[in-house]
Amino acid sequence: MLFNSLSFLIFFPVVTLVYFLLPSVRLRNIWLLISSYFFYMNWNASYGMLLLASTCITYFLALDMENMERSYEDEADSGKYKRNILIIGLVLNLGILFYFKYADFAVRNFSLLGQAFGGRQMDISLNLILPVGISFYIFQALGYLIDVYRGDTKAEHDFITYALFVSFFPQLVAGPIERSGNLLGQFKDKHAFSYDRFREGFLLVLWGYILKMVLADRIAIIVDTVYGDLTAYTGWYVVVASVLFAFQIYFDFAGYSNIARGVSYILGFSLMDNFESPYLSASVGEFWRRWHRSLSYWFRDYVYIPLGGNRKGERKKNRNLMIVFLLSGLWHGANWTYVVWGGVNGVIQIAGSYLRPVRERLDQKLGLIKNSFSHRLAEIIVTFALVDLAWVFFRAPSLKAAWMALESMFTAKNLWIFFDGSLFKLGLSQKEYDLMLAGLLVTCLADWAKYKGIVIRQWILRQEWWFRFAAAMAGVLAVLIFGKYGSGYDAQTFIYFQF
Numbered sequence: 001m002l003f004n005s006l007s008f009l010i011f012f013p014v015v016t017l018v019y020f021l022l023p024s025v026r027l028r029n030i031w032l033l034i035s036s037y038f039f040y041m042n043w044n045a046s047y048g049m050l051l052l053a054s055t056c057i058t059y060f061l062a063l064d065m066e067n068m069e070r071s072y073e074d075e076a077d078s079g080k081y082k083r084n085i086l087i088i089g090l091v092l093n094l095g096i097l098f099y100f101k102y103a104d105f106a107v108r109n110f111s112l113l114g115q116a117f118g119g120r121q122m123d124i125s126l127n128l129i130l131p132v133g134i135s136f137y138i139f140q141a142l143g144y145l146i147d148v149y150r151g152d153t154k155a156e157h158d159f160i161t162y163a164l165f166v167s168f169f170p171q172l173v174a175g176p177i178e179r180s181g182n183l184l185g186q187f188k189d190k191h192a193f194s195y196d197r198f199r200e201g202f203l204l205v206l207w208g209y210i211l212k213m214v215l216a217d218r219i220a221i222i223v224d225t226v227y228g229d230l231t232a233y234t235g236w237y238v239v240v241a242s243v244l245f246a247f248q249i250y251f252d253f254a255g256y257s258n259i260a261r262g263v264s265y266i267l268g269f270s271l272m273d274n275f276e277s278p279y280l281s282a283s284v285g286e287f288w289r290r291w292h293r294s295l296s297y298w299f300r301d302y303v304y305i306p307l308g309g310n311r312k313g314e315r316k317k318n319r320n321l322m323i324v325f326l327l328s329g330l331w332h333g334a335n336w337t338y339v340v341w342g343g344v345n346g347v348i349q350i351a352g353s354y355l356r357p358v359r360e361r362l363d364q365k366l367g368l369i370k371n372s373f374s375h376r377l378a379e380i381i382v383t384f385a386l387v388d389l390a391w392v393f394f395r396a397p398s399l400k401a402a403w404m405a406l407e408s409m410f411t412a413k414n415l416w417i418f419f420d421g422s423l424f425k426l427g428l429s430q431k432e433y434d435l436m437l438a439g440l441l442v443t444c445l446a447d448w449a450k451y452k453g454i455v456i457r458q459w460i461l462r463q464e465w466w467f468r469f470a471a472a473m474a475g476v477l478a479v480l481i482f483g484k485y486g487s488g489y490d491a492q493t494f495i496y497f498q499f
Contacts, residue, residue, distance in 0.1 A: 001042040003259045004213055011039065012263060015169075019267060020193045029160050029187055032267075036169035040132070047131045050100070054093055055166045058141040061089045062148040062155040086149045090142065097138050100128055105334035133173030135331055139298055141166050144180040146302055153180045161187045168269075170260040174253070176274040176294035183269070191268025196461075199468075203457040204262030206475040212255030213483035215439045219248040221427035227395055230404050233426075235412035238405050240423065245395050246388045247440060250279065253292070277451040279387075282379035284348045287387055295331070299324045318353075322346040332394070337402060341393040348386050435482060 001008050015035045022028045041048040068081045098106075104127070144165070147153040156162040165184045171177075226233040226241035233241070257274040264271050274293050281287035288296050304324045310317040322343070329342020362368075368375055389406070396402035417423055424430050449456055460471050 001039050003256065004209065007042075011035075016266060025188065025190045026160070028190070029164050032169075032187075033160055033164045033167065036164065036167040036172060039169040040167065040172055043132050044129070050096060050131050050134065051137060051167055052163075054096060054138050054141050055163050057092050058089055058145045058166075059156070059159060059162050061085050062145055063157070065148055066155040082149055086145060089145045093138050093142055097134060100131055100134060102330075102334045104128055136175050136177055137166055137172060139295075139331075140177050143177065143298060143302060144184070147180050153184070156180075156184060168264075170263040170267075170269075171271055174256045174260070175292075176257060176260070176272050177298050178271060178294070182272065186269050189268075194268070197268065198266050199461055200457055201262040201265035203460065203472070203475075204258050204265060206262075206472065206479070207457070208255045208258030208260075208262060209479045209483065210255075210439075210475060211251040211258065211443070213479055215436065215443065216248050216251035216255060217483075218428065218432065218436050218439075219244045219251070223248055223395070225426045227397070227401070227405070230401055230408065234408045235414040236417050237414070237422075237426075238408045239412055242388055242392055242395070242405065242409065246279070246384070246391050247443075249391070249394070250275070251443070277447040279384055280380055280447060280451045281383050282376060283352060283383055284345060284386055285352065287383060288345070288349075295328065299328055303327060314353075318350045321349060325349075336399055337393045337396055340399060340402070341390055344390040344393060345387075348390070 001011060015032070018031055019028055022031055037048050037051070040051060065082045065085050068078060068085070144153070144156075144162075148155050156165070161184070164187050165178075165180065168178075168183070223241045223245045226237050227245075230238065254275045261271045261273065272294055276290040276293065278287050278291040281290055304320050307320040307323060308316055309320060325342040325346030326339060327342070329338040329340070329345075332338040332341070363370055363375075392405050392409075393399070393402045396405055421430075424433065428436065446456060460468055463471075
């Protein structure tokens, strides 16, 4: 079930109405759990069994950790047993993830490796269907298990509460990847319906729909056209499509996150903000502290820091950084393009740290004012360019296509496409382009306001009733009028569903 579908627009009001009518927290949690599994199994009923399996594994292993901690008098024995339980949980959950997401990838690459060493070509494929959002809920469940192992959170004894924590429908299939310390305890509170929460949640949902349906899906038409035929569309076509893809994936993913946060907020739950104006970052390191924050923090806390973080010297810090980014790339998909994308981001960060003294000396020699607006703007532009170059590997269907796109970008000569109307032959008319550019401007201003600590929806809610009504109606009309347009328009699923 998609957020941008008619079925969800029926599903959510029914879930919300019944939720607030039920008298107890227990009944409400059971209702939300049933609703979450219905929401998830709407794609494929068998997916629910995997979700339940991961839930049961981590639930019982966490309880076992707690029980053994009480049973053993010797702390060393207790710690050893808990480590063994944690390893079992990691192996079982990552085994599920590997089989359904990476088994075909591994078999295909082993076949190619054998062929390279003189073996015969084998056309082997398991033809597995990737369960929607499997990486998200498995990482959330594993985060809980690790927190229990570390003693950061207590094992949850109520299965309904824990199962709901893993399967909560707003953030189930594309995050944010919530921590037990934030979300788990919220299911134990009885949330009364709040008109103020409803208004703010509604504006969040509305903004999410605008980002997804008015902007991301519109931009996708140009991006898909160019990247669908890189031999026909070269040079500046690829530059335009690549720049637009940076915004497409941002609007698509941030759109989902805002809808998830808004829906949750209406029900009384608070999810973390996954994006903090990432394209206003002045370095790639800052970008990753602002982009997909729940995943970045997950890898930081459960991989980077346990590997030693930055505590064991520069060389090991860079090694740990590369491991994290390569794993992050692989997490996104079973394709070498994602691994290279992660590696490129890691290399850029490591190179940036080595070049920092050089940049500082150059700033001094050129007399540049580091804290000035112009200096910050230059850093933002350079950071966006580096991030966007890395996005080419993320978007391209293969490494060969990615190299073709990069070569085409750096040898671009067809500047005339900006003046002869060629850009209007990529699926959007001039009016659609104008609408897209206006939308880009509005979102850039909104991100700038957020960067400055201005929460626009809260500012709107502080205005008089007629202004609030006009703002809400303008958003609704934008989605209804501009969200469905042109012949052959096909509303797309959210990009991060495939991860």
